[in-house]
Amino acid sequence: SDELAQPPSVSVSPGETATITCVADVLANQYTYWYQHKPGQAPIEVIYRDKERPSGIPDRFSGSTSGTKATLTIRAVQAEDEADYYCQTADSSGNFYVFGTGTRVTVL
Amino acid sequence: EVKLVESGGAVVQPGESLKLSCVVSGLKFEDFAFHWVRQAPGRGLEWVSLINWGTGDKYYADSVKGRFTISRDDSRGSLFLQLNSLRNEDTALYYCARAGTGNNWGGFDSWGQGTPVNVSS
Numbered sequence: 001s002d003e004l005a006q007p008p009s010v011s012v013s014p015g016e017t018a019t020i021t022c023v024a025d026v027l028a029n030q031y032t033y034w035y036q037h038k039p040g041q042a043p044i045e046v047i048y049r050d051k052e053r054p055s056g057i058p059d060r061f062s063g064s065t066s067g068t069k070a071t072l073t074i075r076a077v078q079a080e081d082e083a084d085y086y087c088q089t090a091d092s093s094g095n096f097y098v099f100g101t102g103t104r105v106t107v108l
Numbered sequence: 109e110v111k112l113v114e115s116g117g118a119v120v121q122p123g124e125s126l127k128l129s130c131v132v133s134g135l136k137f138e139d140f141a142f143h144w145v146r147q148a149p150g151r152g153l154e155w156v157s158l159i160n161w162g163t164g165d166k167y168y169a170d171s172v173k174g175r176f177t178i179s180r181d182d183s184r185g186s187l188f189l190q191l192n193s194l195r196n197e198d199t200a201l202y203y204c205a206r207a208g209t210g211n212n213w214g215g216f217d218s219w220g221q222g223t224p225v226n227v228s229s
Contacts (some may be wrong), residue, residue: 002120012146030214033208033214033215033216035153035216040137040200042221043153043203043216043218045208045212045215045216047218048208048211048212048214048215048217049211049212049215050212052211053159053197054212054217083117084152086152086153088153088155088215088216089146089214090214090222093177094157094213094214095158095165095167096155096167096169097143097155097158097181098152098155099145099152099154099155100152101152103151
């Protein structure tokens with residue numbers, strides 16, 4: 001199965017933009033989903049179907065894809081955005097799933 | 109409000125068994141598919157298993173296939189994961205999650221807080 005490769009860490013100052021990438025061949029044909037995971041809390045879906053935002057997610061979170069690479073962008077980063085972020089996809093049958101390696105976003 | 113609450117995690121020895129439960133409220137349980145996802149200490153999220161609604165078809169990650177069994181009891185709004193032949197590498201926080209529907213099909217749109225499993229001799 002494909003591994004979804006993410007950078008281990010991203011550091012950003014408050015108010016700046018954080019960009020997290022997720023790369024795998026399967027992403028050329030399947031949707032990408034993104035989750036925010038803070039220590040001791042349940043993960044939260046922040047992007048579905050590449051670029052859609054669930055209700056309640058601030059519009060500073062956005063997603064995009066190009067070929068085999070998906071990108072999560074967090075604009076005007078706030079201290080509360082400090083967390084681990086994971087991309088995720090499913091195979092074409094929707095019966096098997098895989099998460100990315102995860103990216104820790106640190107707000108300086 | 110949709111709520112998922114896991115329980116059943118424990119400290120066990122290698123080779124032993126354990127059954128995890130997840131009680132779901134705030135929705136019509138029988139209309140949804142559910143997953144188990146785990147996170148080992150210091151590691152990322154790993155998908156474990158899926159059970160569909162209706163047919164109850166079940167799917168597993170290669171790392172647990174043949175050892176873990178997912179099940180559901182629609183009358184009780186509950187999801188289960190039977191863990192057999194446990195190994196040290198199964199040590200993790202186990203989450204249940206609701207499968208996304210409609211435009212969010214393929215995602216995980218609600219999660220529990222997790223229940224810890226520690227396999228240690």
